[in-house]
Amino acid sequence: MSPLTDDITGLPPHELAAVSEYFEGDHEFYRIFRASAVAQFPADLQAGDQAEAAADVQALRRAAHTLKGVLLTLGYAELSACAKTVEQGVQQQPWDEAAAGWRELRARMVAAFGLA
Amino acid sequence: MPNSDMSSSNYYTTLEVAKILGMAVRSVQLMVDRGDLQAWKTPGGHRRITRESLERWIQGSRAGVTGVASFHGHAGEIRGPGRRRAVVHVPRVLLIEDSSHFQNLVTMLVKQKFPAVDLHVANDGITGLVSFGHLQPDLIIVDILLPGIDGATMITGLRRHALFGNCRLIVLTSLDEDQRAPYAFALQDVDVVHKPKLVSELPPLIEKALGHLFAPPVQADEFEDEALAVDAEAGAE
Numbered sequence: 010m011s012p013l014t015d016d017i018t019g020l021p022p023h024e025l026a027a028v029s030e031y032f033e034g035d036h037e038f039y040r041i042f043r044a045s046a047v048a049q050f051p052a053d054l055q056a057g058d059q060a061e062a063a064a065d066v067q068a069l070r071r072a073a074h075t076l077k078g079v080l081l082t083l084g085y086a087e088l089s090a091c092a093k094t095v096e097q098g099v100q101q102q103p104w105d106e107a108a109a110g111w112r113e114l115r116a117r118m119v120a121a122f123g124l125a
Numbered sequence: 126m127p128n129s130d131m132s133s134s135n136y137y138t139t140l141e142v143a144k145i146l147g148m149a150v151r152s153v154q155l156m157v158d159r160g161d162l163q164a165w166k167t168p169g170g171h172r173r174i175t176r177e178s179l180e181r182w183i184q185g186s187r188a189g190v191t192g193v194a195s196f197h198g199h200a201g202e203i204r205g206p207g208r209r210r211a212v213v214h215v216p217r218v219l220l221i222e223d224s225s226h227f228q229n230l231v232t233m234l235v236k237q238k239f240p241a242v243d244l245h246v247a248n249d250g251i252t253g254l255v256s257f258g259h260l261q262p263d264l265i266i267v268d269i270l271l272p273g274i275d276g277a278t279m280i281t282g283l284r285r286h287a288l289f290g291n292c293r294l295i296v297l298t299s300l301d302e303d304q305r306a307p308y309a310f311a312l313q314d315v316d317v318v319h320k321p322k323l324v325s326e327l328p329p330l331i332e333k334a335l336g337h338l339f340a341p342p343v344q345a346d347e348f349e350d351e352a353l354a355v356d357a358e359a360g361a362e
Contacts, residue, residue: 077299081299082320
């Protein structure tokens with residue numbers, strides 16, 4: 010991807026790749042969806058936090074599952090893979106490990122999207 | 126030439142009937158020629174279709190005789206005051222999806238690509254089942270993993286439901302291929318969209334499922350001819 014293209018769209022390369030791969034090149038449509046997703050993320054993180062605090066396996070799995078899909082759609086493949094690890098881990102790993110996985114995902118999302 | 130009431134409220138032009146039925150003007154002309162609709166011709170050779178025969182045809186369509194159009198949903202008025210209100214079928218879609226993200230994405234897509242579709246959203250499987258009975262949608266778009274009721278079980282139940290009839294089904298999932306095995310029984314012979322591919326893959330599937338309900342475009346020359354005829358006659362009145 011050329012720097013010029015990046016300047017025009019204002020999107021980082023991984024988001025540009027998502028626009029191309031998942032949004033048929035429609036930057037504006039991507040931007041609108043991204044904005045709605047970022048606005049929703051605090052509620053998603055809160056749902057995950059509550060599930061972790063309650064040691065609710067199904068609720069934490071759902072929270073991670075939801076994030077896995079939307080993060081991949083937005084072009085955040087590494088974060089999506091992290092969410093998938095949590096999704097699968099809650100059923101396959103000791104709870105402490107799954108909870109730690111959730112906290113890592115949470116911290117990385119806060120950093121990536123500038124969440125409070 | 127009929128000898129009953131000649132007021133314009135008892136007759137439609139071919140173009141008006143085409144709009145009411147969501148058909149091409151030429152299709153309506155053929156229906157008249159076949160005798161499906163009763164009509165007479167003006168001195169200029171333009172068809173005037175009786176309201177009575179159109180209503181009779183609509184009733185037949187509702188009973189499934191023709192299957193081209195059913196008449197429930199939004200109302201669309203095609204004439205000024207004093208004319209009957211013509212009602213055409215609006216494709217109805219029920220989205221059963223718990224993720225706000227993908228509710229938003231599907232809603233954005235449908236609004237952009239299928240503005241005529243009447244979209245309803247249910248947040249979970251139980252609400253989805255209730256909404257299904259209430260709305261009797263033409264298409265259900267359902268997430269495979271739902272809170273409250275397992276999506277795969279719900280899909281199996283829906284397909285056995287007496288009301289399911291001609292309703293079409295599209296499944297959405299964030300599950301990768303390697304995670305879908307437990308749901309294979311529900312996904313057999315069903316269109317499945319992996320959520321990241323939703324923007325490119327869902328619209329063609331909606332088109333495939335509902336295309337028969339969308340009004341075909343009126344051929345430009347047919348529209349022009351008929352519009353000119355309508356204009357000419359309107360000018361003569």
